[in-house]
Amino acid sequence: MSIAAASGGSKRRRGLGDLHDDVLERVLARLPPSAFFRLRSVCRRWRAAASSPTFLHACSLLPSRDPWFLMLSSHSPPIAFDAADRSWILPSRASAAAATDAAVPVASSGGLVLYRSPHTGALSVSNPLTGATRALPSPPGTAAPLHAVAMYGSPYRVALFAGDIHDGMSMAVFDSSTATWAPPLALSRKAAPPHAAAADDTAEVVYFLSKSGDVVSTNMQRSASKQYSSAVVTSSSGGVTAYFLSDSGTVVACDTARREYAELPRILPVYFEYSVDVVACGGAAYAVVLAEQLDTASLRVWEFVAAGDGDGEWRQVAAMPPAMSHAFYGRKADVNCAGHGDRLMVCVSSGDGEANGCFMCDVSNNRWEELPECVNSDGVEVNDFLAAFSFEPRLEITV
Known part of the structure; x- marks a missing residue:
């Protein structure tokens, strides 16, 4: 039966x-x-x-989840791009944490995003997937100008880099395991590579594209989210190096373990107009540069390869196909980037709004693709992204 x-x-x-x-x-x-x-x-x-x-x-x-990219636009609430489903997540809990005190994302690590109030400098950490938020205590007071904010590790740490790049900087670190800030530590400046000396010549005026897409000189004007952003790389031995852009457009590398920093040589010569952003992915830091030359625009990814004794050089590791990048020629376009694993997202926003787009690059094999169009809840296409931050969407991550 x-x-x-x-x-x-x-x-x-x-x-x-x-x-x-x-x-x-x-x-x-x-x-x-x-x-x-x-x-x-x-x-x-x-x-x-x-x-x-x-x-x-x-x-x-x-063990892991494919990343989400939190995207900020000038006229739309934050939107997340799901790299696994290749789809856009419309505003929900992923953007709820940005509503407090007009705080904006400035850094991310693991499954968390760090927010900062442009008005008060107050910091808070949020899990964008759950909306859980934690306000950090006020950092040690300092009159020195803030250059960059970095977030890394588990338990997470938040580092603030301040001071004069030429005369000496300091670093203040918040440890989430103790919920306290350590007193600011002085950072020593490494000697610049010989071929970088021209970049330190303050008598020259260096022109380049700002983060808003305008040609400016001497000082870089960036959006509130990207003004203090950095790219963080952790070595196999656990050492952490933060990379960020100086006011004059050079890349600064800060070794948090050795408490020293260095200005890296310029990728392009002075008087050359370009837009640049720094990003970390695949265990390395890169400079993404959009420039115009020979009646076309090129978007290239560069890695600084150290050669010992403070010397080294920039080497190209990837380049957008010319058929893609040519659309940005003459547009005064700006680049904003975020990385996760081997994925590198590049958001390009043109001054006239006619040549915007989001692209994903697999740096390991130089494979590029344009992401699908993003349409918000009102049915309007959103493509003027001013900043992007990657995080791993995990419910269990606590703040």
């Missing part, structure tokens, strides 16, 4: 409702992160599972 006959002639199909709670939680933990927003609306059992500590533990057992 068959099992079906013994049970009355029918076989009941088992569904998710028949799973034990811990099995159900492990299944739900494997759903795409974008589905987490809808878990609580399915049924009371799923709502309870989504809030369970064991469910969060099941999420933590997954």
Whole structure:
């Protein structure tokens, strides 16, 4: 006699409702992160599972998730791009944390994003997936100008780099495990490479494209989100180096373990107009440069390769196909970048709004693709992104 006959002639199909709670939680933990927003609306059992500590533990057992890129526009709320689904996540919890005190993202690490108030300088950390937010205590007071903000590690740390790049900088670090700031530490300046000496000649006026796409001289004017942004690289030994742009457009590298920094040589000569941003991905820091030459525009990715004794050189590691980059010729376009793993996102915004676009590059094989159009909740295309920050969407990450 068959099992079906013994049970009355029918076989009941088992569904998710028949799973034990811990099995159900492990299944739900494997759903795409974008589905987490809808878990609580399915049924009371799923709502309870989504809030369970064991469910969060099941999420933590997954080794990694594809990144999301938090994108900021001048006329639209923040929007996230899901690299796994190649889709845009319209405003929801992913942008809720930006509503406090007009705070804007300035850094990200792991599954967290760091926000800073342009008015007060107050810092807060948020998990964009859950909306959980934590205000950081006020950093040690200093009259020195702030140059860059970096976020790294787990437990996470926040580093503020301030001072005069030519006369000496300092670094103040917040440790989330102790919830305290360490007193500011002085950073020593390394000698510039011989061929970088011309970049330090303050008698010359250096012209370049600002982060807003305008040709300026001497001082770089950047958006509130990118003004203090940095690219952080962690070595195999655990050392952390933060890279950021100086006011004059040079790349500054700060070794937090050795407490020293150096201005790297310029990629392009003086009096050459270009837009530049620094980004970290694949365990390395890169400078992404959009420049015009020979009646066309080129977008290239450069890595600084040290040669010892403070010397080194920039080497090109990737370049956008000319058929793509030529569209930005004559547009006074600006580049803003974010990286995660081997992925490098490049947002290009032109001064006239006619040649905007978002592109993803796999740096390891120099493969480029243009991302699909982003349409907001009002049905309007959004493509004037001023900043991008990458994070790994994880429910279990606490602030």
